[in-house]
Amino acid sequence: MSQQYPVxxxxxxxxxxxxxxxxxxxxxxxxxxxxxTALGVAVYASVGLLLTVLEKGVVIYHLxxxxxxxxxxxxxxxxxxxxLVVVSLVALLNVIACKKSIExxxxxxxxxxxxxxxxxxxxxxxIVVTGDAFNLYVLLEIAALTGxxxxxxxxxxxxxxxxxYLYMGTIGACFYLLGVGYLYIVTGSLNMVDIxxxxxxxxxxxxxxxxxxxxxxxxxxxMAFFPLHAWLPNAYTHAPSAASSLxxxxxxxxxxxxxxxxxxxxxxxxFAFATLALxxxxxxxxxxxxxxxxxxxxxxxxxxxxxxxxxxxEVGYMVGGAWLGNRAGMTGAILHIVxxxxxxxxxxxxxxxxxxxxxxxxxxxxxxxxxxxxxTMGAFVVGAMSIIGVPPTCGFFSKWYLILGALQAGxxxxxxxxxxxxxxxxxxxxxxxxxxxxEPFSDHHGHDHPPEPMDEAPLxxxxxxxxxxxxxxxxxxxxxxxxxxxIKFAIPEGLV
Amino acid sequence: MxxxxxxITIITGAFLVYAAVDFPAWADPNSPASTYLSPYFIENSMxxxxxxxxxxxxxxxxxxxxxxxxxxxxxxxxxxCFILLRISGGKEPETRHYRHVLTGxxxxxxxxxxxxASEDFERxxxxxxxxxxxxxxxxxxxxxxxxxxxxxxxxxxxxxxGGGFQGGVILGASIILLAISHDLRTALERMREKVVAILCxxxxxxxxxxxxxxxxxxxxxxxxxxxxxxxHVDPISARSHGILMVEIGVGIAVMTTMIWIYNNISSxxxxxxxx
Numbered sequence: 008m009s010q011q012y013p014v015x016x017x018x019x020x021x022x023x024x025x026x027x028x029x030x031x032x033x034x035x036x037x038x039x040x041x042x043x044t045a046l047g048v049a050v051y052a053s054v055g056l057l058l059t060v061l062e063k064g065v066v067i068y069h070l071x072x073x074x075x076x077x078x079x080x081x082x083x084x085x086x087x088x089x090x091l092v093v094v095s096l097v098a099l100l101n102v103i104a105c106k107k108s109i110e111x112x113x114x115x116x117x118x119x120x121x122x123x124x125x126x127x128x129x130x131x132x133x134i135v136v137t138g139d140a141f142n143l144y145v146l147l148e149i150a151a152l153t154g155x156x157x158x159x160x161x162x163x164x165x166x167x168x169x170x171x172y173l174y175m176g177t178i179g180a181c182f183y184l185l186g187v188g189y190l191y192i193v194t195g196s197l198n199m200v201d202i203x204x205x206x207x208x209x210x211x212x213x214x215x216x217x218x219x220x221x222x223x224x225x226x227x228x229x230m231a232f233f234p235l236h237a238w239l240p241n242a243y244t245h246a247p248s249a250a251s252s253l254x255x256x257x258x259x260x261x262x263x264x265x266x267x268x269x270x271x272x273x274x275x276x277x278f279a280f281a282t283l284a285l286x287x288x289x290x291x292x293x294x295x296x297x298x299x300x301x302x303x304x305x306x307x308x309x310x311x312x313x314x315x316x317x318x319x320x321e322v323g324y325m326v327g328g329a330w331l332g333n334r335a336g337m338t339g340a341i342l343h344i345v346x347x348x349x350x351x352x353x354x355x356x357x358x359x360x361x362x363x364x365x366x367x368x369x370x371x372x373x374x375x376x377x378x379x380x381x382x383t384m385g386a387f388v389v390g391a392m393s394i395i396g397v398p399p400t401c402g403f404f405s406k407w408y409l410i411l412g413a414l415q416a417g418x419x420x421x422x423x424x425x426x427x428x429x430x431x432x433x434x435x436x437x438x439x440x441x442x443x444x445x446e447p448f449s450d451h452h453g454h455d456h457p458p459e460p461m462d463e464a465p466l467x468x469x470x471x472x473x474x475x476x477x478x479x480x481x482x483x484x485x486x487x488x489x490x491x492x493x494i495k496f497a498i499p500e501g502l503v
Numbered sequence: 504m505x506x507x508x509x510x511i512t513i514i515t516g517a518f519l520v521y522a523a524v525d526f527p528a529w530a531d532p533n534s535p536a537s538t539y540l541s542p543y544f545i546e547n548s549m550x551x552x553x554x555x556x557x558x559x560x561x562x563x564x565x566x567x568x569x570x571x572x573x574x575x576x577x578x579x580x581x582x583x584c585f586i587l588l589r590i591s592g593g594k595e596p597e598t599r600h601y602r603h604v605l606t607g608x609x610x611x612x613x614x615x616x617x618x619x620a621s622e623d624f625e626r627x628x629x630x631x632x633x634x635x636x637x638x639x640x641x642x643x644x645x646x647x648x649x650x651x652x653x654x655x656x657x658x659x660x661x662x663x664x665g666g667g668f669q670g671g672v673i674l675g676a677s678i679i680l681l682a683i684s685h686d687l688r689t690a691l692e693r694m695r696e697k698v699v700a701i702l703c704x705x706x707x708x709x710x711x712x713x714x715x716x717x718x719x720x721x722x723x724x725x726x727x728x729x730x731x732x733x734x735h736v737d738p739i740s741a742r743s744h745g746i747l748m749v750e751i752g753v754g755i756a757v758m759t760t761m762i763w764i765y766n767n768i769s770s771x772x773x774x775x776x777x778x
């Protein structure tokens with residue numbers, strides 16, 4: 008069975024999507040157990056796969072029994088083995104934590120919602136596991152289409168902001184497809200490893216250069232890399248909590264993975280960094296992304312929207328780190344995919360809990376929350392510390408590698424941007440702590456408001472959140488192992 | 504803003520054209536795309552899969568995994584239309600219109616009133632159009648033949664242009680034609696919402712299930728030659744049969760998605776009346 012893990016990761020969620028869709032018309036109570044079981048299997052298979060990769064190296068799976076380049080192949084190495092575990096784990100924890108809010112927000116559409124949810128996870132897992140450039144596009148389409156559906160289910164303004172996302176996302180996907188088309192014209196192959204084998208004689212070709220640039224721009228559009236980020240904040244803010252806490256941690260991170268995969272495997276670092284010499288430009292773009300993301304977040308008076316701008320800044324971290332063109336920067340970028348997925352999940356689950364109890368996420372709604380929801384806010388503190396980058400939470404370590412990479416590359420602008428954004432995050436989060444802890448202020452006449460009684464979110468929402476908070480610290484403590492046993496092998500030896 | 508957009512579009516277009524300079528010449532038989540993999544598919548499709556139409560064998564076998572997800576994309580599109588548009592528990596409109604068939608008189612009923620039980624009255628939509636005998640009869644005559652042709656297209660995808668996607672669209676169009684020529688209620692009586700909504704995932708599940716069956720029989724996912732032991736044929740023709748199975752699944756999924764999207768959009772999610 009274990010040699011079938013790569014395909015099971017995708018097929019079990021896919022089949023369960025159809026089962027949930029049918030169960031919605033027959034017996035609605037079956038939907039939740041099916042989705043949890045399917046995601047549980049996906050987590051099990053991806054952990055098993057990562058262990059196999061650690062033990063035996065790259066795992067290749069021929070779909071339909073056709074060897075590549077004739078057929079489609081799944082190609083799992085240390086890089087996507089790690090990302091697979093993160094994606095499936097985040098999806099599992101999130102669906103458990105969001106059961107209550109899904110049932111509250113969509114009493115009679117829970118089944119189609121779960122179906123779209125698990126199809127989206129299928130799409131994301133498929134993007135990560137595949138070794139075929141066109142198969143990646145097809146799964147990208149599934150992830151995008153389900154994402155539009157999930158995001159548009161939210162508040163009154165959600166359909167409009169999702170429509171913006173739909174335009175931008177479609178253009179991004181088209182660009183990627185166009186790039187793959189260019190590659191196919193000049194090489195005749197769609198398999199990533201095969202393209203990489205055929206490309207070196209063609210490095211001087213303008214078509215390859217164009218393919219690389221349009222693929223990158225397409226992927227940047229999908230990951231909301233500044234200045235292509237305009238669709239993200241509104242689309243994520245107006246979305247239902249369960250959708251935003253799935254999409255915010257995963258979609259941008261999976262797209263960063265795609266970018267790294269294109270650089271490392273398809274075009275190879277020699278072409279991307281040495282032949283093109285675009286590094287400096289892209290890292291400066293990342294610097295602007297980080298600074299602008301931080302400043303725009305500072306301007307918000309609304310917790311969820313503030314967090315979406317932090318995502319824009321975090322995308323800048325990862326793109327900049329990957330494009331520094333050295334080992335430490337790439338390590339930081341890959342480690343940050345893991346860390347940022349987990350810490351974004353943590354803070355968005357907190358927002359979900361707050362919305363469930365308080366029905367709002369503007370700063371005024373947060374008053375007195377430390378007393379009202381101590382566990383939720385405790386997890387929020389851990390998530391915030393991780394985003395700021397306080398040891399021993401995991402956010403510190405990826406920032407450490409990123410700064411190390413920037414120093415090695417001699418790119419002090421990136422170092423400055425990282426430090427600036429960390430300082431802004433301190434202001435952002437301590438401002439919220441202050442509101443949650445001290446407000447509402449007692450008035451001057453001496454008679455205080457009676458303290459609000461504790462009113463924590465249901466156990467089913469709090470426990471997964473606390474698990475995520477603990478994972479944030481654990482990942483921080485075991486960073487050394489992750490870097491030395493996994494990420495070290497994910498980066499080709501040629502990159503120093 | 505418009506000018507900036509124009510400039511960006513022109514620059515992007517110019518860049519793409521500039522890059523196209525290095526492309527192989529138009530229809531060049533020596534270009535990499537025509538020399539690298541295409542000869543393999545053209546020469547071996549019949550040997551490998553016993554399907555003479557190598558477009559079909561490429562689509563449903565060599566790269567059948569992509570096609571499975573394309574079918575899933577179609578299912579997703581139908582589902583997203585449903586989840587965004589369908590208004591559940593939609594009430595009957597306050598006034599309803601009935602036509603007395605024999606005299607052509609239209610009766611308008613306020614909420615709560617009922618029509619005397621009689622065969623002579625038929626419900627009509629708010630946007631009333633005169634009943635057109637020619638259109639109704641003409642469409643009713645054509646629909647069975649359209650459906651027969653659709654089944655032919657699905658079943659004949661192996662040796663001529665066609666297959667599940669095209670056949671499914673034709674099948675869906677036949678039901679939509681019924682809804683257009685009569686009204687939405689007539690079409691819904693033939694294909695109820697629940698039937699459509701269940702058949703759609705079932706169609707894609709037939710595709711994914713065929714693949715899973717191959718996996719359970721001990722070979723890789725979608726390796727149809729595993730079906731040989733179940734179908735009692737040799738592994739090569741098993742591939743051909745496997746392709747037919749998934750084409751049927753695609754046909755069902757595409758047909759129901761067409762109908763599903765049409766029903767939701769034409770009635771604005773209320774399912775009481777529409778085009």
